Amino acid sequence: MRELRLVAEHDWDAIKSIYEEGIRTRNATFQTEAPTQESWFNGHVLDSSLVCVQDGIVVGWASLSLISSRCVYSGVAEVSVYVKEDVRGNGVGSDLLNELVRYSEKNGFWTLQAGIFPENESSVKLHMKHGFQVVGRRERLGKMDDRWRDVLLLERRSTVVGID
Numbered sequence: 001m002r003e004l005r006l007v008a009e010h011d012w013d014a015i016k017s018i019y020e021e022g023i024r025t026r027n028a029t030f031q032t033e034a035p036t037q038e039s040w041f042n043g044h045v046l047d048s049s050l051v052c053v054q055d056g057i058v059v060g061w062a063s064l065s066l067i068s069s070r071c072v073y074s075g076v077a078e079v080s081v082y083v084k085e086d087v088r089g090n091g092v093g094s095d096l097l098n099e100l101v102r103y104s105e106k107n108g109f110w111t112l113q114a115g116i117f118p119e120n121e122s123s124v125k126l127h128m129k130h131g132f133q134v135v136g137r138r139e140r141l142g143k144m145d146d147r148w149r150d151v152l153l154l155e156r157r158s159t160v161v162g163i164d
Contacts, residue, residue: 110162
């Protein structure tokens, strides 16, 4: 049985471990190491950041990060979704993203964005399933392993927040 709930400080070791699995794929992030606990918690919108717990184990997390401190962008956030390697493909990411969208709207976010490597086809499909659209391609955005990488920019506009 799966439980989705807001992140808590005691989830940090699992969040970090799952993030490090994503780093090792070389298709989830440009980052080469996980941030500190303090940095991660300070950099995320905690009332819109979730974990998925299955059989007492955190098997995935999804979070929002503000894209800017400027008030005009107060309803715009970047999405991150990470799932433990041994449970990928079993709906955990979909459950997390679905609930994250719900929380984001409850908390006043009108636009969600995600930057995804084009090679990460499962993540692109997941986001599109939940109403995201590809709005652009940032070519040669950064280097990883001595190779330039493109990043797709996906966006989801709320149908209930910011529509007036």
